[in-house]
Each structure stands twice: as C-alpha cells, then as structure tokens.
Amino acid sequence: MRFVKSLDASLKIQLNQLITPFDLEQTLRCGQSFRWRKLSDWWYGVVNEKVVKIRQIEDELRFQSFPEKMNANFVKNYFRLDDNLPHILSQISIDEHIRKAIQCFSGLRIIRQQPWECLISYICATYKNIPAIKEMILNLSKRFGTKITFNGHDFYTFPKPSDLANSDCEEIRKCKLGFRDKRVLKTARIIHKEKLDLEALRKTDYEHARNELLSLPGVGQKVADCVFLFSLDKLKAFPVDVWMKRIILKNYSSYFEPLFIEKIRNKRSLTPHEYRKISLFGQRYFGRYAGYAQEYLFHYERHQPRQDLRL
DNA sequence: ACATCCCCTTAGCC
C-alpha cells in the first residue's frame, strides 16, 4: 500500500488487490454502516465530525475530507485495511456456503466505526429495516448534529453523547425513533455521565465487555454483538438476526438437534438462550474471525431471491 | 383497495 498526493485535492491510496483485497462498494453496501451515500461516482459519509468523500477504481482508492483533512492512516484504520483479509478468508472458508459468499463478495471488509455512533445506531436498528435505520440516524444528526456543506450537499455530524443526554424523549421521538426514544436517551445519559467508557471496552475481553454493554437500555445480545464487531475489534462476535436465523435453518441445521431447529423455525424471535446457542455455534464453527463469516453470509443471503422465507 | 406481515429485537409482565 502506498500513499500518494494527487493533482487535485484528493489523496490516493494504492492497493495491491492480491495482498490487500478491498471492495469499497460491497463494504459500504452490506448494511454494517448507515452513514454513507453515493452521489455520482463518489461515496460520501460522515465520520468523526468530517465529511469524507471516497471512490475506488480498481487498485486505486481516492479520498478527501472536509472541513478538516484526514490522512491516509485514518482511512486505512476506518476500513480496516490493516486486517489480513486473505488470511481471514482462508480461515473462515470452511464449507461450500461460506465459500460461495466469499466468491461473490471477496474484498468486503468490516468497518471500524466509532463505538458511540455504532451503539446508538444499533439500538435504533431494533426491529427496523436498513433504509428506515438510515433515516433515523440522519434525522438524529439533522436535529442534534452540526451541518457541514460540501460539494453543494448538506451533511450532518453525528450528535455527541451530551447532545442526546441533554435532550428529552419527545425531541428524540421526532426523529421517528418510535419506542426506541427512551432507550436512546437513557443510554446516552449513562454514557455521557461516563458510567461506561466505551473505548475502554476495546481492550476488555469479549465476555466481560459483553456484560457491560448488556447493562445498557436497548442493548440485548444482538446489539451488543454488532457494536463489538463493527466498532470494538471483537472479530469473533457473531450477531444473530432474522437473516442469520434463516441461514442457520437453510444451511447449518444439521449442527443442531432437530428439536431445537423445529423450535426456532416456528417462532419469529429467539429467546436469549437460543440466541446464545446459535452465536456460540458460529464462534466455535468459524473460529476467531466468526464475525467476518457472519457478515459475508448475511450479505450473500440478502442478495438471494426472497422466497422460502420460512424454510 | 385493503389487511396483514415484516423489519439486522428488547423489555416487561406473568
């Protein structure tokens, strides 16, 4: 990877797809992050109080940020270009199903999001679809964040903990959060008063950090696992949502007792015990990069024609 | 048209 300054204002990162495979498009489209949109040929996102503009042409990654400049290391860190993806994919490529997903989307990387934004995003994500989640996050940012106009478009920074903590349920509900308003507010107040230091959890082991996150209002196992995977470097976290349940029923049911499979097939939601069982299976089966496996399977399944939903 | 289901689930009640 080389960093080069180009003729226009953008910086360039030269990738070598053999050593550093990366697919910006799939990485931003797979549903892990809710803050990016494509305008003409560039992806625009808001990260760390800055608007980031980025595009990839084969091995060449170009980016620019506003109002402050960010260096290539920031981009590298955010998109986890430091992950040894060929190694990770070889570790999880252990059956035909995951191999198909990897073949389709190799280059998809887990993003290293900001823990605070990731936490609130996934509390909002409860029982919502991805377009709706994006809208809630945008509404929160419009109402509580700071506007940045760049290239003729308006962007909004994500609110800080104090911005939400000092607000109230009605204000937050106006962002179309529905019943999630109280959970977001309570959690924001806990984080704001620093009763929980999210960044510190990065160095805490998964099992202990888990209990910390689960103590927050609106945070169950699924939300906790997403925050771990997408923002706290816990690549073994294996979130289980309705899609993963479908994948288990379709492709991995033989790894569970028939009675268990029958039970979860006939219900919408999982009990905490059932969730734990599936998530631990994912971790044991795929190993220390189970989270990567989850994301590839998830993204692949969402691209399949939607029939046999109850399979 | 119109109802019903679904949505990257959690919390509260029994």
Place this chain on the structure above:
DNA sequence: AGGCTAAGGGGAT
C-alpha cells in the same frame, strides 16, 4: 425459567 406481547411506522405481500 421461559413464554407471551407490545412497541413507530413505512414498505412489501
């Protein structure tokens, strides 16, 4: 302990 249900609202079926 574990099963049941409610909780915005918009889009799909």
